[in-house]
Amino acid sequence: MRDMGAQRLEEAAASCVALLRTVEDRDWEGTRASRLEWSCRRTALHIAEALMRYSGQLAARAQERYVPFELPLDEAPNGELLRAVETTQRLLCAVIRTTPAQVRAYHPYPFGSANPEGFAAMGVAEMLLHTHDIAESLGVAYEPPAELPEFVLTRIFPHVRPDTDRWRTLLWATGRGDLPDRAPLTDWRWNNNIVLPTDRLTLQGVTPAAAADLAAGGDGGFDWAEGGPFEGTREAAGMVTKAYEGGVHRPEFGLFVLLRRDDGRAVGGMGFHGVPDEDGRAEVGYDLVEAARGKGYATEALRALAGWALAHDEVTALIAVIDRGNTPSRRVVSRAGFVEAGASGADGVDETETVYELRG
Template sequence: MNADLVVEAADETVAALEKAAERDWTRRAAGLEWTCRATLDHVALGVVGYAGLLIARPADRYVTLFASLDPQAPIGHCLEGIGIAARLLASAVREAGDDVRAWHPWGHSDGPGFAAMGMVELLVHGLDITRAMELDWRPPEHLCAPAVRRLFPEAPDGEDAAEILLWCTGRAGLPGLGRRDRWQWDGAVR
């Protein structure tokens, strides 16, 4: 998993969300209990948190650094924060050696694993928000495929990586498989 893919996932997601910057972000994100604004904050928190885990390398817990977006800032500025968070994670991935491992509740992971986790947060929650905002956007195939390969070993084979990622994360059904009610990725190094 290339660290540059995290930045590209952020850039793609932010470009889609910028189209809704002036809309009502207090509406609920599609399929979530959170508002679109709270979902955006969750993405920033998660992506920076993954960078922190890679840097601190705890064996048994989350790190105590929590990053959030300024609740008073306009959405356009918050989207800038998403780009910053992704670049922090990409830097941490680049700095981590092949032997670096850090705790995550869904499997101790390495730099490529945390890169994939960040990409899933960006792409899937970006879709949750764009759906709520009624924007026509879909996570790019070339970004979904490596994230699925890295984090979802149980994923079915298929050519539509975006649909497979959405199935893996409980956001869509697949023919013959329906929609998942529960899910989690497997961050363990393989």
């Protein structure tokens, strides 16, 4: 999957500035920006500030807080604000293009960090949504190219079921519009993907965009070790895609790709078959590329994922269903603390399979 972040930022800036140039001569300071507490002028300045801040976060590899930045544009005319948006967008594009894909920097929502693709999606969202706010207040129509809200939704709104109109979906998801059969939103956050570190690995949550690419035969944006991704990872990605399209995907119970920390290469996939059932049980599954097997990676990752899952109040137990003849996989779950549970053939389990359980 080719990295589209910088390209989408450029397209969003072109769309944003083209529209706002048509109303550059209007009173931005004296007009409130739609549902915001800011004026149109302050909203335009916020776009530039956000893009600058995201550039700083990634460039500095900030891990605990925002890098302090301030743009001295309090007295700048509207046209200069638009030039600032163009300039800060170029800065963010340059940082994204020169930052390795798996680098992460601080952002609070919701798990404390974002990768370059996440910062790109947030930058695109800032431009699209606040251009909409300004345009709506000044009485002009704004409709960005369809691929831009699609890019945002599939990266930082994995929990939102996409409607056929992606732009209307994004407006609804950010409390700016209505969709049939959905209650209006008054509180929302975008959702950067999850990362769980271990000694030798990083478990990176797979976004709907990456899942769709993996399911279709692509690499999902990961640099895979030889022989990867394995078929089980592609099947799991298909499950994520189906859950996302159905509006039932929850990222914390989705798919994770296992990345080696020493070289950043992907060596397997691990995740859940869905959200916990009514009894609080969630099923886990995993696979590794053949070249990465026998090194303890699966056990290390499963211990981390199990700890993460069982820390949720709604999870009472994890289960793994394994072919009886798959001795290596049975050893993995045993080393991770799972024990055999129940009789073979029960609860829809094939007689050739064994159920293992780890209780919280």
